[in-house]
Amino acid sequence: MRSAIITIGDEILIGQVTDTNAVWISQQLNAYGIQVGEMVTVSDDAGQITNTLDRYMGHFDLVIMTGGLGPTSDDITKQTLADYFNSKMVMQPEVLEKITAYFKEVGRSMLEVNRLQAEVPEDCMVLINDHGTAPGMWFEKEGTILVSMPGVPYEMKGLMEDRVIPELVKRIEMPLVVHKTILTQGVPESYLAAMLRDWEKDLPDCVKLAYLPRPGIVRLRLTLVDNCASDADQILEKLIGKLLKIMPEHIFGYDDMSLEESLGVLLRERGLSLASAESCTGGTIASMITSVPGSSDYYTGSVIAYNNRIKTEILGVDPSIIEEKGAVCREVVEQMARGIRAAYGTDTSIATSGIAGPGGGSEEKPVGTTWICVQYGDRSFARKYRFSGNRERVIIQASNTALQLLRRVLLNTI
Amino acid sequence: MRSAIITIGDEILIGQVTDTNAVWISQQLNAYGIQVGEMVTVSDDAGQITNTLDRYMGHFDLVIMTGGLGPTSDDITKQTLADYFNSKMVMQPEVLEKITAYFKEVGRSMLEVNRLQAEVPEDCMVLINDHGTAPGMWFEKEGTILVSMPGVPYEMKGLMEDRVIPELVKRIEMPLVVHKTILTQGVPESYLAAMLRDWEKDLPDCVKLAYLPRPGIVRLRLTLVDNCASDADQILEKLIGKLLKIMPEHIFGYDDMSLEESLGVLLRERGLSLASAESCTGGTIASMITSVPGSSDYYTGSVIAYNNRIKTEILGVDPSIIEEKGAVCREVVEQMARGIRAAYGTDTSIATSGIAGPGGGSEEKPVGTTWICVQYGDRSFARKYRFSGNRERVIIQASNTALQLLRRVLLNTI
Numbered sequence: 001m002r003s004a005i006i007t008i009g010d011e012i013l014i015g016q017v018t019d020t021n022a023v024w025i026s027q028q029l030n031a032y033g034i035q036v037g038e039m040v041t042v043s044d045d046a047g048q049i050t051n052t053l054d055r056y057m058g059h060f061d062l063v064i065m066t067g068g069l070g071p072t073s074d075d076i077t078k079q080t081l082a083d084y085f086n087s088k089m090v091m092q093p094e095v096l097e098k099i100t101a102y103f104k105e106v107g108r109s110m111l112e113v114n115r116l117q118a119e120v121p122e123d124c125m126v127l128i129n130d131h132g133t134a135p136g137m138w139f140e141k142e143g144t145i146l147v148s149m150p151g152v153p154y155e156m157k158g159l160m161e162d163r164v165i166p167e168l169v170k171r172i173e174m175p176l177v178v179h180k181t182i183l184t185q186g187v188p189e190s191y192l193a194a195m196l197r198d199w200e201k202d203l204p205d206c207v208k209l210a211y212l213p214r215p216g217i218v219r220l221r222l223t224l225v226d227n228c229a230s231d232a233d234q235i236l237e238k239l240i241g242k243l244l245k246i247m248p249e250h251i252f253g254y255d256d257m258s259l260e261e262s263l264g265v266l267l268r269e270r271g272l273s274l275a276s277a278e279s280c281t282g283g284t285i286a287s288m289i290t291s292v293p294g295s296s297d298y299y300t301g302s303v304i305a306y307n308n309r310i311k312t313e314i315l316g317v318d319p320s321i322i323e324e325k326g327a328v329c330r331e332v333v334e335q336m337a338r339g340i341r342a343a344y345g346t347d348t349s350i351a352t353s354g355i356a357g358p359g360g361g362s363e364e365k366p367v368g369t370t371w372i373c374v375q376y377g378d379r380s381f382a383r384k385y386r387f388s389g390n391r392e393r394v395i396i397q398a399s400n401t402a403l404q405l406l407r408r409v410l411l412n413t414i
Numbered sequence: 415m416r417s418a419i420i421t422i423g424d425e426i427l428i429g430q431v432t433d434t435n436a437v438w439i440s441q442q443l444n445a446y447g448i449q450v451g452e453m454v455t456v457s458d459d460a461g462q463i464t465n466t467l468d469r470y471m472g473h474f475d476l477v478i479m480t481g482g483l484g485p486t487s488d489d490i491t492k493q494t495l496a497d498y499f500n501s502k503m504v505m506q507p508e509v510l511e512k513i514t515a516y517f518k519e520v521g522r523s524m525l526e527v528n529r530l531q532a533e534v535p536e537d538c539m540v541l542i543n544d545h546g547t548a549p550g551m552w553f554e555k556e557g558t559i560l561v562s563m564p565g566v567p568y569e570m571k572g573l574m575e576d577r578v579i580p581e582l583v584k585r586i587e588m589p590l591v592v593h594k595t596i597l598t599q600g601v602p603e604s605y606l607a608a609m610l611r612d613w614e615k616d617l618p619d620c621v622k623l624a625y626l627p628r629p630g631i632v633r634l635r636l637t638l639v640d641n642c643a644s645d646a647d648q649i650l651e652k653l654i655g656k657l658l659k660i661m662p663e664h665i666f667g668y669d670d671m672s673l674e675e676s677l678g679v680l681l682r683e684r685g686l687s688l689a690s691a692e693s694c695t696g697g698t699i700a701s702m703i704t705s706v707p708g709s710s711d712y713y714t715g716s717v718i719a720y721n722n723r724i725k726t727e728i729l730g731v732d733p734s735i736i737e738e739k740g741a742v743c744r745e746v747v748e749q750m751a752r753g754i755r756a757a758y759g760t761d762t763s764i765a766t767s768g769i770a771g772p773g774g775g776s777e778e779k780p781v782g783t784t785w786i787c788v789q790y791g792d793r794s795f796a797r798k799y800r801f802s803g804n805r806e807r808v809i810i811q812a813s814n815t816a817l818q819l820l821r822r823v824l825l826n827t828i
Contacts, residue, residue, distance in 0.1 A: 012440075013449075013451070013453065015438065015439075020432060023426065023429045030428045036427045036428070038455065040453065040454045055469075190527050193485065193527060212431070221424075223428070282705070287697035290809075291805070293773060304690075304697070304715040306716075307758075391705070391707055395705075
């Protein structure tokens, strides 16, 4: 089954609002094996809505449309659909009852515009909205199902879950599409592609591969379509097994897991505590780790030493080293990592010192130069990196690299 | 001038990634008076890209396309465009030089896939990418300008700002549209709307107002269209003057300024230093402050005390208070703010302690309860808040509120 999503709303076209409905709907449809072939955003304009319908009706099996169903004069979707399907408006008593009850409950008087929300085109199946006053509508024509819902995210989500998905499940046999995402850290996209060339060449025809880069992280998404779906899990397992042999040390998780969650799982399993000492990353490592609920079980905290005096006074870095070599060098991160473990009494530690830019670079230490040290037990591992991009990207890459370094030291893969 | 935006990427159609490029591009185009008529997301599929081009070329004046220009095998946009425009691929020496220099600078060896990124269709104008290896491309046909850029947001933004906008400004006569955004913190959107009812009623016809909320922050965007543009600056100045009378303490800046920049400007002007002591915000305040280049001039650092032992041992919080009242109370944040000033020797400080959730709430202290204290000289100001939303939203609202509280104490507006 192939689908398309139409979002109606000027506020999106002028860049005032990001369309989060379409991505949520596509997650739901994909979970049921319904492929989304196209997403489009159009204006609150009858002509444009009609043109888009002309293009999609008969070409997709399912079209999901959101927006333009409110009670005000700029909401024209319902009338446009009535015209498109040559269908006259009729009052739906069940919907009117719901709207009347709603206004009674919130203690507001009902206006004529609210009453008119209970009118829908005669040819549609009404989808009762339990979370608001605008009903959803379900049309079928030319082999295409067209669903129209309000654009308010929580009303739309309620309608999808309560009405649309159950109707779809009843009517169609869903083909299996399986997605699996492998998360890697530490290898840039083009290197990864070179490293995986043979593996990629051997992919079965029914498997599609996509590289999805983020600063410091590349996600590899495998998509398995229905023609080899009967043993989908086995196929994926085998492919991932081969990947794990090629680059065991760079894979930190699967699907929606974050690097900070993956590190958290490991620390929790081992019963280990962690503290960080951050200079150039300025709290980003701490805020990533603490974004995970329950992280206080293993994360003790951090010292952000943005000033060299804090590095020496609080973390015990030897001031003569800073004087001699500057704050961005191996000895300083090693002493920061040792100092924070001593001060916070933790099993493991992470320390960073670098030049995030845009200022502060030199020929010897250009912007992006970063020293990272991680410690665990009697192991201390320090390495110099050179990250590219602007200040924000340098900080994120340094933070991701530091988290992965600690994982690798814990797992003994470095 | 009418435009359309095409986003290419399976990752968006399967709901893995929200398309933030399209909304950003449409903000830029709208700022120059270029209307966006349609946005569409299509698959990394040559047929679908070609169909979409067929539909848009000749119908819009400008088509902006992002995605599918990476070095890996799933990136097919460039070849599809070459085929569409019957244009053969040629090596662009200037681009090759840039890519070679890039790899030399980051100290990595260049692969064949990277070298091939310097090839572009013969018929296009190359848009040099200063932020990555994939160049942008500018085609003109059937009265339509087609621009193709990589989907990596910061590369795309760089290309838009450095190349595309200047080219557009050269070629077309832009109608004057003036935007001015007023940034407020501390008043929820619906309260703000009530507070500004009269001011809003008096807005001239040529001025449009939009409320743009973010967690803890509401931006008020005024848009002035060309029919009264001759005295645009005067009109805006007068409107902002009235706003400043209504809510002087809540406005922290204009346009693209961030709250952390605004605080930084104030600290720098006064020659004051700052340190923070964070519990529930877990480093987010530190990472916001240090996201500003040059913040090391006034920001000394932070102690993230995720564990109560750190609050007592490092920050000197009285353990009997934590035992008696818990870590989320007035006394604890006051002692944290005092402790970090003493430890880091700064003029001002910020301290937070709260329940970010989802766990840890109680009837007396539900999730979202947060105590914040700011100190400057002999002033200490502490207040309890109750933020709503998930863990991430609670943390961001608490961080924004804390930064604004310190601004208000420095400015004597609280």
